[in-house]
Amino acid sequence: xxxxxxxxxxxxxxxxxxxxxxxxxxxxxxxxxxxxxxxxxxxxxxxxxxxxxxxxxxxxxxxxxxxxxxxxxxxxxxxxxxxxxxxxxxxxxxxxxxxxxxxxxxxxxxxxxx
Amino acid sequence: xxxxxxxxxxxxxxxxxxxxxxxxxxxxxxxxxxxxxxxxxxxxxxxxxxxxxxxxxxxxxxxxxxxxxxxxxxxxxxxxxxxxxxxxxxxxxxxxxxxxxxxxxxxxxxxxx
Numbered sequence: 561x562x563x564x565x566x567x568x569x570x571x572x573x574x575x576x577x578x579x580x581x582x583x584x585x586x587x588x589x590x591x592x593x594x595x596x597x598x599x600x601x602x603x604x605x606x607x608x609x610x611x612x613x614x615x616x617x618x619x620x621x622x623x624x625x626x627x628x629x630x631x632x633x634x635x636x637x638x639x640x641x642x643x644x645x646x647x648x649x650x651x652x653x654x655x656x657x658x659x660x661x662x663x664x665x666x667x668x669x670x671x672x673x674x
Numbered sequence: 675x676x677x678x679x680x681x682x683x684x685x686x687x688x689x690x691x692x693x694x695x696x697x698x699x700x701x702x703x704x705x706x707x708x709x710x711x712x713x714x715x716x717x718x719x720x721x722x723x724x725x726x727x728x729x730x731x732x733x734x735x736x737x738x739x740x741x742x743x744x745x746x747x748x749x750x751x752x753x754x755x756x757x758x759x760x761x762x763x764x765x766x767x768x769x770x771x772x773x774x775x776x777x778x779x780x781x782x783x784x785x786x787x
Contacts, residue, residue: 593774603765605718605778612774651717655774661708662769662776664718 562587564654566665573642574673581637581668583652589613591657594628594635599649599667611635642672677701678770680779687758687786695753695782697768703748704770709741712765712781724751758786 563586573579585594596608609619611628619626623640639646652665677700687693697707705726710718722738724730724745732738740762742754751770755762763786768779 595776597778603767603781603783605767605781607775607777610775655776661720661723663720666717669715 562589562592562654562656562663564652564663564665566650566652566668568668569666570669570671572671572673575644576641578638578640579642579670579672581639581650581652581670583635583637583665585633585635585652585654587654587656589656593655593657595653595655595662596626596635596637597651597653599651601648605651608637639670642670644672644674646670647672676772676775676777678704678768678777678779680768680782682782683780684783685785687784689759689786690757692754692756693758693784695755695766695768695784697751697753697770697779699749699770699772699777702770702772704751704772705748706771707745707751708769708771708776709743709751709753710767710769712767714765718767721753755784758784760786762786 565584592613594611598606616628625638627636649667649669651667653662655662679698681696707724709721712718720733721736722730722732724743726745726748730743745751765783767781769776
């Protein structure tokens, strides 16, 4: 069975601080895909990144960066110099090679205060 | 590209009535669509997977007779909440698979009064 754990229920930071959101996953598949989504108060899910299990390179996109470590089954997300607009719920998710369904973590509420 | 349109964005209905939510893939064909439900301050829970031209596959604990899913074409899937009750009030989100990615609709907030 696939499982995604986001142990941090809520994080509060002050603007310009760096923040890391943790994601730990479980799967028996050798090929799988990991995702991060942002859900602002409007409710719409905003796609941030997709990573397949064979690509362990870290990725940076502007203030966002992701650290994928298969050895610890983790796919952590870091926001550098956080901004108030980053306040949202962030979900980590996992799908199998055949993409039958996407399994979500519980989500982490990020509050960035000015 | 890869846009999924979901309507309505919000709906209020009386207890006992039925509500239909539509999910359309605008610029691609979606053979598989997914329906999720999200209660306040909770994660997205998969309700069912719908495949074009066949019966939907429901997750354990989801009443298939209450949540009717129809995926009659490659661009449209519908979720009908039958005989809605206040406990069905939730945020419903559809998703379409495209390659190894997923595109989500904007969600429908259902309130049953």
